[in-house]
């Protein structure tokens with residue numbers, strides 16, 4: 001069954017926004033890594049990058065409206081030259097800032113000051129760590145990634161991140177390493193906590209467990225291994241109506257590197273723009289209209305609503 005029909009069956013209406021608490025901003029697809037599970041297919045050769053006039057339009061929206069959180073993503077967001085400016089100004093405007101960091105960027109030339117920058121501005125960090133064993137992480141993200149990630153977390157722990165106080169939050173993100181659904185979040189979080197402490201002496205605040213979305217590089221992999229239709233079936237069979245309230249598109253809007261607006265990061269990758277009655281670019285931002293919008297959904301949305309949900 002198509003996702004929109006499934007939603008209508010449960011909600012008796014299409015999927016609509018239920019708030020606008022966050023602006024999720026993708027500042028570009030350039031990255032120092034090329035992870036297999038990356039849904040935006042980021043990498044060192046990508047040239048899409050947000051320019052200063054778009055950053056200024058975002059800051060303008062944050063200053064004028066009651067949007068409490070800026071969620072910055074990429075690629076490696078730190079590689080955008082206006083990243084420090086965006087973060088610093090958003091903090092001055094009173095926003096809570098979350099950055100999706102790959103952690104390995106801390107060891108690239110010219111980015112060594114990033115952990116201190118995060119500490120200084122009380123930035124919440126969300127970092128991918130697909131497992132607590134080196135072999136699983138390096139298979140998905142490249143050789144040596146696990147070791148660098150652990151070193152980065154040790155650095156962050158040393159500056160007060162991940163101590164559970166809730167002041168400098170460090171969250172880790174798990175993705176399955178193949179075409180299977182994510183396990184129970186609470187159980188896996190306990191396992192991560194125990195194993196990472198015992199093996200590497202590190203700590204973190206929360207573990208977020210996400211299923212892989214059937215888009216980008218992962219979709220290519222599914223097509224190549226002829227497992228796309230069985231994976232899509234698996235997601236549909238695991239549809240959980242209880243996830244609908246928390247779907248991220250219902251609480252945020254996503255801004256692409258060129259200022260285009262989307263319901264979420266996944267729709268951005270698929271170039272599924274917002275409903276045509278909505279503003280299409282950050283310069284035309286209209287809080288009231290966006291708050292009433294209907295989502296542009298597709299079958300990939302089953303990835304967000306399977307099992308315990310993935311947003």
Ligand code: SF4
Nearest residue numbers: 248249264266301304
């Ligand atoms: S893919 Fe995007 S639009 Fe679809 S349910 Fe997930 S967050 Fe919402």
